[in-house]
Amino acid sequence: MSQETPLPIPVAAPAAKKSGFLRRVFRNPVAIAAIVFLTLIGLAAIVGPMLAPLDGNRADAYKILAPAGEGSLLGYDGAGRDIFSRLLSATQISISAALVALIVALVIGVTAGLLAGYYKGWLDTTFTWVTSMTMALPGIIVLLAARAVVGPSVYWSMVIFGLLMSPSFYRLVYASVSAVREELYVDAARVAGLSDTRIMSRHILGVVRAPIIIQASMIMAIAIAIQSGLEFLGIGDPQTPTWGSMLADGFDVMYRQPVNMLWPSLAIGLTTIALTLLANAMRDALERTAMAGRKKRKVAAGLPVGTDNPATLRHGDDAHTAERTGEVLLEVKDLRVGYDQPDGSVIEVVHGVDLTIKRGEVHGLIGESGSGKTQTSFAVLGLLPTGGRVLGGSLVFEGADLVSGTTRGHAAVRGKKVAYIPQEPMSNLDPMFTIGSQLVEPLRKTMGLSKQAARERALALLARVGIPEPERTFNAYPHQVSGGMAQRVLIAGAVSSDPDLLIADEPTTALDVTIQAEVLDLIRDLQSEFHMAVLLVTHNFGVVADLCDRVSVMKEGLIVETGPVRSIFKAPKHDYTRSLLDAMLDEDGPVRPPLVPGGVA
Amino acid sequence: MLRFIGRRLIAGVVLVFAITTLAFLLLYLGGGDIARRLVGQTATQEQVAAKAAELGLDRPIWEQYAAWLGNALTGDLGRSWFSGQLVIDGVTSRLMVTLSLVIGATLITALVAVFLGVLAALSGGWVDRGIQFLTVLGMAIPGFLIAVGLVFVFAIELGWFNATGFTPLKEGFAPWARSVALPITALAIGGSSSVAQQIRGSVVDALQKDYVRTLRSRGLATSSVVFKHVLRNSLSPALAVLNVQFIGMLGGAVIVEQVFQMPGLGQLSVGATTQGDIPMVMGLVVATAVIVIVVNLAIDIAQGLLNPKVRLG
Numbered sequence: 029m030s031q032e033t034p035l036p037i038p039v040a041a042p043a044a045k046k047s048g049f050l051r052r053v054f055r056n057p058v059a060i061a062a063i064v065f066l067t068l069i070g071l072a073a074i075v076g077p078m079l080a081p082l083d084g085n086r087a088d089a090y091k092i093l094a095p096a097g098e099g100s101l102l103g104y105d106g107a108g109r110d111i112f113s114r115l116l117s118a119t120q121i122s123i124s125a126a127l128v129a130l131i132v133a134l135v136i137g138v139t140a141g142l143l144a145g146y147y148k149g150w151l152d153t154t155f156t157w158v159t160s161m162t163m164a165l166p167g168i169i170v171l172l173a174a175r176a177v178v179g180p181s182v183y184w185s186m187v188i189f190g191l192l193m194s195p196s197f198y199r200l201v202y203a204s205v206s207a208v209r210e211e212l213y214v215d216a217a218r219v220a221g222l223s224d225t226r227i228m229s230r231h232i233l234g235v236v237r238a239p240i241i242i243q244a245s246m247i248m249a250i251a252i253a254i255q256s257g258l259e260f261l262g263i264g265d266p267q268t269p270t271w272g273s274m275l276a277d278g279f280d281v282m283y284r285q286p287v288n289m290l291w292p293s294l295a296i297g298l299t300t301i302a303l304t305l306l307a308n309a310m311r312d313a314l315e316r317t318a319m320a321g322r323k324k325r326k327v328a329a330g331l332p333v334g335t336d337n338p339a340t341l342r343h344g345d346d347a348h349t350a351e352r353t354g355e356v357l358l359e360v361k362d363l364r365v366g367y368d369q370p371d372g373s374v375i376e377v378v379h380g381v382d383l384t385i386k387r388g389e390v391h392g393l394i395g396e397s398g399s400g401k402t403q404t405s406f407a408v409l410g411l412l413p414t415g416g417r418v419l420g421g422s423l424v425f426e427g428a429d430l431v432s433g434t435t436r437g438h439a440a441v442r443g444k445k446v447a448y449i450p451q452e453p454m455s456n457l458d459p460m461f462t463i464g465s466q467l468v469e470p471l472r473k474t475m476g477l478s479k480q481a482a483r484e485r486a487l488a489l490l491a492r493v494g495i496p497e498p499e500r501t502f503n504a505y506p507h508q509v510s511g512g513m514a515q516r517v518l519i520a521g522a523v524s525s526d527p528d529l530l531i532a533d534e535p536t537t538a539l540d541v542t543i544q545a546e547v548l549d550l551i552r553d554l555q556s557e558f559h560m561a562v563l564l565v566t567h568n569f570g571v572v573a574d575l576c577d578r579v580s581v582m583k584e585g586l587i588v589e590t591g592p593v594r595s596i597f598k599a600p601k602h603d604y605t606r607s608l609l610d611a612m613l614d615e616d617g618p619v620r621p622p623l624v625p626g627g628v629a
Numbered sequence: 630m631l632r633f634i635g636r637r638l639i640a641g642v643v644l645v646f647a648i649t650t651l652a653f654l655l656l657y658l659g660g661g662d663i664a665r666r667l668v669g670q671t672a673t674q675e676q677v678a679a680k681a682a683e684l685g686l687d688r689p690i691w692e693q694y695a696a697w698l699g700n701a702l703t704g705d706l707g708r709s710w711f712s713g714q715l716v717i718d719g720v721t722s723r724l725m726v727t728l729s730l731v732i733g734a735t736l737i738t739a740l741v742a743v744f745l746g747v748l749a750a751l752s753g754g755w756v757d758r759g760i761q762f763l764t765v766l767g768m769a770i771p772g773f774l775i776a777v778g779l780v781f782v783f784a785i786e787l788g789w790f791n792a793t794g795f796t797p798l799k800e801g802f803a804p805w806a807r808s809v810a811l812p813i814t815a816l817a818i819g820g821s822s823s824v825a826q827q828i829r830g831s832v833v834d835a836l837q838k839d840y841v842r843t844l845r846s847r848g849l850a851t852s853s854v855v856f857k858h859v860l861r862n863s864l865s866p867a868l869a870v871l872n873v874q875f876i877g878m879l880g881g882a883v884i885v886e887q888v889f890q891m892p893g894l895g896q897l898s899v900g901a902t903t904q905g906d907i908p909m910v911m912g913l914v915v916a917t918a919v920i921v922i923v924v925n926l927a928i929d930i931a932q933g934l935l936n937p938k939v940r941l942g
Contacts, residue, residue, distance in 0.1 A: 160644065161644065161647060161648060163876075164644055164876075164918060164921050164925075165648065165914070165918055165921060166876050166879045166880025166881075166883075166917060166921075168880035168883050168884065169880055169898070169917045172883070172898045172899070172902045172910075172913070173902065173910050173913065173914050174655075175902040175903070176906075176907060176910050177655060177656055177659040180903075253771035256771060256773075256774075257771060257773050257881075260773060260884060260887070260888075261883075261887055261895070263902060263903055275774075275777065279777060279888070282780070282781065286781065286785060289777065289781065293774055293777060293778070297770050297774050300770065300771060303769070304765060304766075304768060304769035305769070308765050406842075409846055411845055413837065414837065439848075439850070442846060442847075442848055443846060443847040443848020443849070444848055447847070448846035448847075450839060450842075450843055452839060455839040455840065456839045456840050456842075457840055458838075458840040458858050458861075458862070459862075459937065460858070460861045460935075460936075460937065461861075466844070469844075469849065470844070470848055470849055473848055473849055473850075473853075474847070505937040505941065507937065507938050508941070518843065521843075521847060522846075524847075525847070525848065
């Protein structure tokens, strides 16, 4: 009917455990209800006609539209036939005809998908063409046209419908096979001398089995819907009762015996609903199973909430650093960040961070990936991803706590006093809008500038960050500029509101080596020009040495050591800091730090 | 952009050609002795031969096809074998009824789906779960079953306005709207459920995008980022699924029309296919294929215009 498109189904990673998937399906009460109902329908289809009290095709002229009772469970239809007996025969025919469609679609779609995905070449092109042809006409129109050729048999209609539905299996299998084909273990299997057939059936079908089952459930629902619709139109064989033809019979006598419409309606509606809900539950289970595998890796560093916070190793200020920096701008105390899990628990990723940033200082936050640097900076911005929240501690900016209030605390400073430069330049510009509009929109909002004034300021900023043709870049879309240019645009956007604190999250990591130094120089120049404090998140001690006044070393959600850059370079106290400094010596980065002889243990 | 449109246009024409060729071959070769079927089992061999000669069925199939194609290109799809009516007239008069239903249902679908999809994605929690459950139900129940239910409730239980029948638009907007309201509802429930799920998914995806965080970091409120940037980026996948729904509803309309006894393509196709009126069936195939291809092309062009990479590239 109106839902001839099966659901998009995630293709599970090969590592997804099948047992986890099944357990998840059987834990879902909706799925269990659907399975129970479908089992009953299946039983009725198999043994129903044998149990039927009367012949569903025998018409008794004296019993036309007779109500239920006297040996008839559901009464008689407009031709005097027993509805209950007829419904049982119809169930057998409707279900088996829908199964015919499913089997045809499965056999053709899966075989074609395996062949085209594995061997590629002309097969793929051919099947793609056939696919787009079968997609171009509504299924019901094709079936109506086919009726003129194949006659009124519901089975033949369903064979044709199976052909029409085979692309949905084809695409599913084709996508999985193309993906799996490139996997190393398939190569390994081939080297080990396994035949192509063996590889396909063992390695590839294993991966697509769950998605195929889900799709099969959907196709079955659609086949029943289409078949009932077709039969409802009255173009089927009157001698073979189906749910659709019984509904048509009931619809004809709607004014005299409306209850006759109810039973076939329930059969069609409940079966399609059960199949769809089952498919949906299985899809959710598959997604969760795949996600659980990913999550486990992602939060490997996560610890239970409230892990103890060992004291940070602190270096005293030296005269040079103290002279360069002013009063306290941002005071982070015992910051804890955690993520809500689907099962209701919370995984803590930042375990009580203390961080002080003074006006005008460049503060490096260094640590390896997953140490919580980025989480800490997002918490300062109030922009933690979905599910993440500040569990405890305080973030005091210019004397006001941003956490204790609601999100309003952050809204008052974000984009005005605190700004942000992201890591990946391209994904941080909206591809649908011009660069200019993405600069102008915040300027008008935060600084209340007129359109013209905002435009002029944006152009001046683009020129300031070293973009050769500001006007052209202003009118360009993100895909029309290079990564280095995009990063300059983002820097221009960040400083556009004249912030007091600039948070730069690995601002050079995604850039070419030749551009990295230029961007760091730009940040340094802008820092002194705008008198901003900068929180520079990085994993590179070279960058810290080049740019920072103070540095905090972060490891597994904690700050282990903090102090002036010179002091930490000269006398690192924590083992982890030492190992980071050692690692830096091996790097051949563009910026070599000014090493103090003997400073590195 | 022009090259892009040109490529899609050529692909569309090729597809219509391929579909009609295939349909012609299957309809004229697949059904056995067409003339015998038309004159009946009791007719003599001479009567069968005379019928075949009258309809040109005695000529080689490629000759028949060439003749049909030549005429079709000039807009002549032949005459019905039964009523003698011009196929093109029969199809176009019915098509207007069906198209008015499908276009109406598509517009309603777009509105309802954007509302439900955005609401679900932004609210989360039980609102999200509730909308997701309802849309799965809406997708699962066949449209004609909803139509039957609507007729039952409105015509029989409530005894309201004539629940069935069709009033052409030229007899006034209100009577027309009243006659199409229920069928459009029946069609739009499935469509909007499916599109709403798609929109919910793409809004959820778009909310996780880096540029959303960056725009928020510049001081823009989440709501303004959602309504300008997130919706704009969700539009493209939503249009694609709306396109698929349009085709689905075109098929669904054929059955829903019959429930409401409307003189649309459904009535025409049921009559033509049970009689074996092959020119009329061909006309039906051509008409739907052309509509589908035109809509696909329109959506492709809209997608191109929406995407700066295609528009400028």
